[in-house]
Amino acid sequence: MSLLKLEQATIKFGGLVAVNSVSFELEKGDLFGLIGPNGAGKTTCFNIITGVYAPTSGKINFDGRDITGTPSNKIAQQGICRTFQNIRLFHSLSSLENVVVGGFLRHKTVLGSALCYLPSAIKETDELKAKAMELLELVDLADVANTRSRDLPYGKQRRLEIARALATQPKLLLLDEPAAGMNPQEKMELLQMVKKIRDVLGVTVLLIEHDMKFVMNLCERILVLDHGEEIAQGPPAEIRSNPKVIAAYLGEAV
Amino acid sequence: MQFNFGKWFGTRAISVIVAVLFCLLLDKVMQGPDKSYYRFLMSLAGIYVTLAVSLNLINGITGQFSIGHAAFYQIGAYTGAVLAANKFSHLAATKPLLWLFLAALFGAIAAGLAGLIVGLPSLRLKGDYLAVVTLGIGEIVTIIAKNQKSLGEAYGLSTAKIESVFLISLLAIVCIAVCRNLLKSAHGLAFLAVREDEVASAAMGVNLTRVKVTAFVLGSAFAGAAGALYAHTKAFVSPPDFSMDVSFLILTMVVLGGTGSITGTTIAAVVLFLIPEKMRDLPYVQMGTPLGVAIGIIVAVVLLRKIQESFHGSASERLGRNLGSVGIGIVVAFVMAKVLVMVPAFQSMINGALFRMPVLAVTLVVLMLLRPQGIFGHHEFSWSWVQKLLGKKSPETEVAA
Numbered sequence: 001m002s003l004l005k006l007e008q009a010t011i012k013f014g015g016l017v018a019v020n021s022v023s024f025e026l027e028k029g030d031l032f033g034l035i036g037p038n039g040a041g042k043t044t045c046f047n048i049i050t051g052v053y054a055p056t057s058g059k060i061n062f063d064g065r066d067i068t069g070t071p072s073n074k075i076a077q078q079g080i081c082r083t084f085q086n087i088r089l090f091h092s093l094s095s096l097e098n099v100v101v102g103g104f105l106r107h108k109t110v111l112g113s114a115l116c117y118l119p120s121a122i123k124e125t126d127e128l129k130a131k132a133m134e135l136l137e138l139v140d141l142a143d144v145a146n147t148r149s150r151d152l153p154y155g156k157q158r159r160l161e162i163a164r165a166l167a168t169q170p171k172l173l174l175l176d177e178p179a180a181g182m183n184p185q186e187k188m189e190l191l192q193m194v195k196k197i198r199d200v201l202g203v204t205v206l207l208i209e210h211d212m213k214f215v216m217n218l219c220e221r222i223l224v225l226d227h228g229e230e231i232a233q234g235p236p237a238e239i240r241s242n243p244k245v246i247a248a249y250l251g252e253a254v
Numbered sequence: 255m256q257f258n259f260g261k262w263f264g265t266r267a268i269s270v271i272v273a274v275l276f277c278l279l280l281d282k283v284m285q286g287p288d289k290s291y292y293r294f295l296m297s298l299a300g301i302y303v304t305l306a307v308s309l310n311l312i313n314g315i316t317g318q319f320s321i322g323h324a325a326f327y328q329i330g331a332y333t334g335a336v337l338a339a340n341k342f343s344h345l346a347a348t349k350p351l352l353w354l355f356l357a358a359l360f361g362a363i364a365a366g367l368a369g370l371i372v373g374l375p376s377l378r379l380k381g382d383y384l385a386v387v388t389l390g391i392g393e394i395v396t397i398i399a400k401n402q403k404s405l406g407e408a409y410g411l412s413t414a415k416i417e418s419v420f421l422i423s424l425l426a427i428v429c430i431a432v433c434r435n436l437l438k439s440a441h442g443l444a445f446l447a448v449r450e451d452e453v454a455s456a457a458m459g460v461n462l463t464r465v466k467v468t469a470f471v472l473g474s475a476f477a478g479a480a481g482a483l484y485a486h487t488k489a490f491v492s493p494p495d496f497s498m499d500v501s502f503l504i505l506t507m508v509v510l511g512g513t514g515s516i517t518g519t520t521i522a523a524v525v526l527f528l529i530p531e532k533m534r535d536l537p538y539v540q541m542g543t544p545l546g547v548a549i550g551i552i553v554a555v556v557l558l559r560k561i562q563e564s565f566h567g568s569a570s571e572r573l574g575r576n577l578g579s580v581g582i583g584i585v586v587a588f589v590m591a592k593v594l595v596m597v598p599a600f601q602s603m604i605n606g607a608l609f610r611m612p613v614l615a616v617t618l619v620v621l622m623l624l625r626p627q628g629i630f631g632h633h634e635f636s637w638s639w640v641q642k643l644l645g646k647k648s649p650e651t652e653v654a655a
Binding site: 050052073076077081082084089090091097101103104107109111114116117119121124125128164165167168227 | 259262266322431432435436438439440441442444447450451452453455456457458459460461462468598632
């Protein structure tokens with residue numbers, strides 16, 4: 001059974017059809033890429049999946065449940081978490097605290113015991129911090145655990161966003177242009193990291209990216225959007241030679 | 255860091271005992287008919303600390319810009335006053351302390367409920383829009399009190415006079431402790447996350463509505479408890495005690511102390527309450543004197559700004575220059591005051607106490623120019639910080655609180 005299934009998902013903003021009856025399926029353990037020219041509706045697709053917008057029509061199924069129109073926080077609870085195209089960290093919190101907030105949705109203690117500083121709340125906070133520290137080590141940020149996230153360099157902020165999303169213990173991770181603004185060296189490291197996330201943690205990954213080398217090397221299947229519509233879907237080799245994709249996005253080889 | 259129950263219990267027990275003893279001591283010191291003025295000041299200072307710290311929970315920690323905090327203060331005060339005058343007059347007369355405790359509890363419940371009713375619909379708004387709604391609520395509550403016969407209309411309500419520095423200071427300490435505990439736990443981080451970025455915190459699974467409404471209800475409840483204690487301290491409540499000025503004074507305390515910092519808010523609350531209070535005693539002065547002081551302040555601020563913008567030396571050099579600028583400001587103030595007084599136009603006498611309110615405005619403007627993040631910024635007082643100041647090494651540097 002598929003993990004995520006979009007059926008004819010459509011969203012209209014007034015007269016503009018941002019995403020037009022897009023359907024695709026993700027299997028557990030997939031590394032799936034979403035590409036297309038600017039304004040093709042890739043991020044809007046993410047926003048529909050994570051509940052920022054409710055689709056105008058169509059259905060979204062996740063792990064056997066209909067999640068169409070469910071609010072963001074509930075979707076995160078069910079196991080979909082994302083990063084943002086324009087980094088949205090909690091800027092005045094430290095790296096560690098950012099990741100702890102990600103882990104917060106799996107906490108059990110009630111607010112009352114936190115307000116009274118009861119042992120259960122302290123223990124759980126300590127546990128969350130320990131888990132957050134492990135994740136920071138995974139993304140190689142343990143040395144800046146106590147640095148304010150605002151003060152981190154750009155590449156580290158991107159990695160911190162991934163760690164924060166992983167802290168929610170997602171089944172499906174959505175990465176919105178994770179390699180944007182990174183140099184080739186950083187991109188290579190990121191590629192390894194995403195592979196590790198899939199292989200070691202068993203998290204299914206759906207990602208948007210403009211760097212074709214990155215996508216073609218990483219993803220096993222790719223969906224191409226243009227003007228909100230699907231124009232191709234398949235493994236990288238097929239996409240690369242698809243005439244429609246070349247016309248709309250990749251361009252002719254010179 | 256391993257959790258240790260014995261250590262936890264010991265620290266908690268000691269802090270609670272110390273807090274209660276401190277409040278009892280304060281109460282003892284403030285007893286006696288000759289100290290009634292200072293007792294009143296002390297009580298009001300404690301009430302303002304509670305109000306400011308509870309508003310800080312809403313404005314500073316959760317980032318919901320509310321400027322109608324006096325409304326909940328008023329609801330608490332009227333609840334206490336009305337109940338003491340009607341239903342519980344017997345209890346208030348026979349067991350005043352018990353009643354005062356209950357009054358605070360009732361005030362908190364009433365204000366908390368009001369906070370829930372107001373918060374559920376209005377917390378969907380953000381920023382300026384929420385500010386306008388809360389401002390409106392402040393006005394609505396005052397106008398209702400002004401026009402209800404049972405609430406004494408514009409004249410106000412008198413009630414039993416029960417003074418207890420003990421309960422007031424205990425309430426302030428409990429309020430501070432609750433906020434501090436919140437910030438020490440993962441729950442508090444979720445509150446801070448809502449302040450930092452709503453979209454991202456929702457994507458991380460934080461329930462925005464619940465966090466915002468919880469903060470609003472908790473903050474309102476503390477304000478309500480403070481209101482009930484205020485009503486009995488003064489033995490009288492009237493609408494002007496809870497006007498927009500009060501909301502803004504509380505807001506000023508939060509901003510001045512550093513939005514989000516409990517320590518800063520507490521200190522700012524005491525200072526901002528005492529400045530106008532102490533300035534009541536100022537004598538009549540010649541017009542030239544305050545003008546000279548104003549010129550001195552402007553000179554000092556301009557110099558300090560210049561240093562902030564263009565000086566990049568070591569911390570001690572910077573401190574020296576800053577102190578120098580303040581010194582120059584003081585000298586200029588003195589000289590200008592003396593010179594201006596010689597001008598006949600500036601020789602007329604003026605009541606110094608009139609400057610009580612402008613001083614608040616000037617303080618705020620100076621602060622916004624020199625330190626927009628507030629005196630404490632986002633920092634908090636902590637024991638490791640004290641140890642660092644004393645030159646010792648902190649034992650728990652690896653897990654920063």
